[in-house]
Amino acid sequence: MTDDNQATASAEGKAQRRTLEDAPTPYPSAWTATGVPASPATIDPDLWPEVAQPPSGAKAAVAGKAAGLLFKGAVKRLPLRVDYPNGTVLGTGGPDAPVMTMVRPEAFEARIGDNGLIGLGESFMAGDWEASDLAGVLEVFAASVDTLIPTPLQKLRALYLPRTPRQERNAEQNTRSNISRHYDLSNELFSSFLDSTMSYSSALFPLTSGPLASVGWEALAEAQQAKIDRLLDKAGVGAGTRLLEIGTGWGELALRAAARGATVYSVTLSSEQQALAQERIAAAGYADKVTVALQDYRAVEGEYDAVVSVEMIEAVGYEYWPIYFQTIDRVLAPGGKVAIQAITMPHGRMLATRNAYTWVHKYIFPGGFLPSVRAIEGVTQQHTTLRVRERMGMGDHYAATLRLWEERFLSRSQEVAELGFDSVFQRMWLFYLCYSRAGFQSGYLDVQQVVLDRREAQL
Structure with missing residues (x-):
């Protein structure tokens, strides 16, 4: 991407931020x-x-x-x-x-x-x-x-x-801008409603915590770490593992992998996420174990013993799923394992809406699209040597996670206003959180941890 395009992406990503002095409307103090x-x-x-x-x-x-x-x-x-x-x-x-x-x-x-x-x-x-x-x-x-x-x-x-605008398709020249429009809004915005791990994906609560509908904020950080640890376990990440992470987030998975003794190469297209992830990794003493690169997943080179990707496939786009899995297949070492966490939708609805342009595309995740489990299995079978070996659905855990984010976001309204986000933005963000929670509570959406390897190809 050229410097001009990067500047444009950054400007678009921050276009919804306003200073209090410039704000045309009063911010909601109540x-x-x-x-x-x-x-x-x-x-x-x-x-x-x-x-x-x-x-x-x-x-x-x-x-x-x-x-x-x-x-x-x-x-x-x-x-x-x-x-x-x-x-x-x-x-x-x-x-x-x-x-x-x-x-x-x-x-x-x-x-x-x-x-x-x-x-x-x-x-x-x-x-x-x-x-x-x-x-x-x-x-x-x-x-x-x-x-x-x-x-x-x-x-x-x-x-x-309406159809998806051409500039929002996830071709390499557009992807940085698409990601920036969401993840580069403000690290402070995300920290206002995320827990201390800065994990922006479904947590995995212990069954002993009681009904998920009543789980409290105090359980969220540990449940986020449990989600990460299960993915790392399934990918076989330990001392000496060369791990590729596609989609850095704010660095929690890379931190926990490095603590196990792994060497981590993590890629993101969000400059805001990269900066904070690097800061957190350095503060924890793992700067020599983790590299966070501002890089498209398609450009990754090298060989890795494990690949982990948490809720990043949703940003890939329907027509690019083969390239996503082919990239993983290309860099995965013999005997390696893959663990991804993916939000999924029913296959019939996926086919019916794959060309649709939605409110979520327009205001939250440009270029995004949710796969079905069947699509993941089909794409990997047709285009790679990878095969799905295990999966676990945890949609009710996502509903609980979103409820906690929603409650936290509402409780921090004044803080969000002071960051420069007006009442329209706050209603937009609340609609997004509730819209997502409704999908999981109704069963329309699910989230899966999926494990893949090449055992069949090696026989």
Whole structure:
């Protein structure tokens, strides 16, 4: 990547950060009674161009009316309650059901009519609707995702909804920018809601900790280390192991591998993560054991006894999964093992949405896409000598992890505001955390630890 492109990527990654002096809107010093960031009084159209105003014009009005009818028809069958300003109440939910409160129903309908589920997220960011239990509302939608839109209309979705912008495809010239837009927002932002290990992936809680729905913050750091240790164990990482880590995060896995006596080469495309990971590694005394390189995984050379990658395949992109696994296959030494942790989705939904452009792409993870277990098995069988030997699903552990992140994020609202993130950003981030938790709670998403090796090829 050229210096100009790197500068552009850095600027894009930090475009959502504002200083308090420059902020056009007051930051939320208080939250609503339901714990949701207060609806923004005004929205900066330069910072949030498609949130500041709903779509307008004749076409938007027609699309909004149609979307409103579809939405009302769908929620009438769902176990939640949708309250409208005129007193209308829709849904089959009882007194304990999650409540979605419409504030500006016309704006909400215009947004979903124009942009589907992207509009659902943007309308929450704008304050067009509220929820007493945001994750609960989104869980109902996630559990019914296959039936929300009538089947005949689902077949037309590809003609109507937006496609992934070419500049967000994960070709080598785009990947740095895609990663930067999320991970280079601010190390301080991530530290505001992550635990002391700075692990940004599902923890693995001990079964003795009781119901996962009630596990507390004090258990998170140890559960994150347990997740890492299981991956290192499965990859056979110990004294003298040459370990490749694809996706550094903030360095916790590299630290724990180095403590075992391994030599670690870790690659990341986030300059913010690289800086903090190097700082943590040096402070722990492992600078001579760990190299953190600002490098695309495709450019890795050398030979490694083990390869570990935690929730990085999601950022690779559907069309690049063969290259991802071929790279691992190319650098893995004879007898080596691979352990990855991957968020997965059902195979049918994966195929149906592989060309879709979603709210998560637009605002959170440009270029990302979740694999299915079947896809991982198929890609490795067709394009590599690697074979899946073992896997363990732990989606309920991710739901618990996300709940703790959400609670922590909400409790640090003033700190996040002082970092320069406005109320629209805070509502966006809360929607992202709750949207993700809803996926795991509904069973629509899972997270797998997958172990691969070449035993079959060596017979």
